[in-house]
Amino acid sequence: MEAEQTLQPMERTAEQTGSADLVVAVLSEFDSNTIAKMCDELRMVPGALRIAVLHDDQQNGPPPVASEITQDRASVFLVPSLLPKSDVPATGVVGMSATYQSVFAAAEKLHARGCCIIASKLEAGTPRWAWRIAQPLFERDADLVLPHYARRKFEGLLNACIVAPMMRALYGKRVNNPMGPDFGVSQRLFQKMLGARATGDQLNSLASLTPTALSQNLQIIEVNVGPRIYAPTNWSNMSSVLADVLPPVFVDMERNAPFWQRTRASVPLSVVGETFHLDEDSPAVDTRTMIESFQLGARELQEIWGLVLPPSSLFELRKLSRLPVEQFRLPDELWVRIVYDFALGHRLRTISRDHLLRSMTPLYLGWVASYAHDLTLAGAMSPARRLESLSLAYEAGKSYLVSRWRWPDRFNP
């Protein structure tokens, strides 16, 4: 067996690397040992794959990767120079989009058949999951591999109550984490993303991946990857999160309107891997403060909400704001209509888009409080079933969206 053992850090420039079959971009902050373990695990992948690992840890320097070039195992190269250099790490959907775009550009430069982006940390901390996400790209000819995280009831709620169920209703595929942030992307898809940007189409490389794949009928596979590590949620500062996450989702919705207006019902995606079960649950949230925020919003923001919501929704919100805290419930049907109306308001630019999305914060907190109440009831359904019923409400409300979208002035119940 021809083997070449390297004990020094294996760092290569793009020119030295030349080409790779798979590009693994590690965007989350891992220490050099974890990166080294990840590279070792990737080296165990069967087949003579050339894997380029993009990681740029300026503090710790390159990890000690022991790479071995063999005929029946993958060879791994660390390529830090293709990632953008920045003193401040990219945050937010817009900031991360630029990083994703440079990962795609690096993958294209290396003529990779696929790329895998690791942007979050898993609780299990297994370094093998990079390959679990990349595997369907090679073995099942997938174009997009999405993660399916095992989540506790208050984790990733913005995705669970707006992004995922809305995409499911719009595009007809039951995606669980359409905005990743961990992805496996085929050459065909990342070339489309690069091409779209080159032609001036303002695609968001993070948020638009799934809608692009869905609207072009590319093959999408979900991988069960276990629970993610989430930072504790600061519920008092949700407005900046909404103003960051929702715009690219609504812009994609506008771009793909001809596609989703023809789609009816939804079908599940192919799933790889075993489902994870979590024992401990997330700590309870302070619903009283959330409901107070909702009540204040209902009192003071009527004028702004009135620009996007129809009178019937405003009337229901006013009724809800008068309910005692313990009886507070925001019905799914109403919440779905609110989200759809805000998406329409975003499209019509009824008011400044930033104002529009920030004014949605009390409504979002109201829904979170209502969801928390639903789960604490005696004999309450599980979070998964609760969110499934929400997804069904999104699907049922789609005809409302289509009518409002086509005739925003005439259809105003």
Next chain:
Amino acid sequence: MWEQIKQALVDSTTHFLTRFAHLLPGLAALILALFVSAVFAWILTAIVRRVLASLHFDERLGGWGFSSLAEWSPMKSPTRLISRSVGALVIVSGFLIGIAAFDLDWTYLFVQKMFSYIPDVLAALLVLFVGNVLARFLARSVLIGAVNLNLQYARFLSIGVKWIVIVLAFAMALEHLRIAPGIVELAFGILFGGIVLTLALAVGLSSKDLIAKSVERDVKKASSEGVEDPLGHL
């Protein structure tokens, strides 16, 4: 005696008729100028409306952050507001040109003064317009921000900010128009100071919760960096 009275009456009638006859060409010119300017205004209004409509001006204006202009416009259409304003400006200009045609010293001076005053009026209108748009935008920003901070006096803050900007814009507009500048300066100082003092007192007296929230937020931010990372909510 009778002859003298008769002569005086004839003289004054002749004088009146002569002066009136002198005015007639000017009057005819004024009517003609008004008619021509009205036709020109109508054509220009139609052209401006069509051009703005083809550019989807109303929709674009919303995108540029001036959506509040629609609330002020006839039929909620800024296109109509602008096209009608252009038409009105043409008619007013036609009227002034018509007056100048009287060929009298005072009309000439009047028109000259009016035309030299027009840039000031336009600047004042622009200041008022921008001030109003800015006031509404800032008021809305403050209202939404304060509600999201769960401040019970959000509306009060928002109204305070709105009036501060409007008063400032109004004072600047009057300054441009050179209308009683001394009084305007004094009134502005009193009003502006009054609003700021009212806000300071009102907010200061009930700011315990604001400061507590602010400190709490800073502590939380310091203890858990990256809490607001949007990717953490996906």
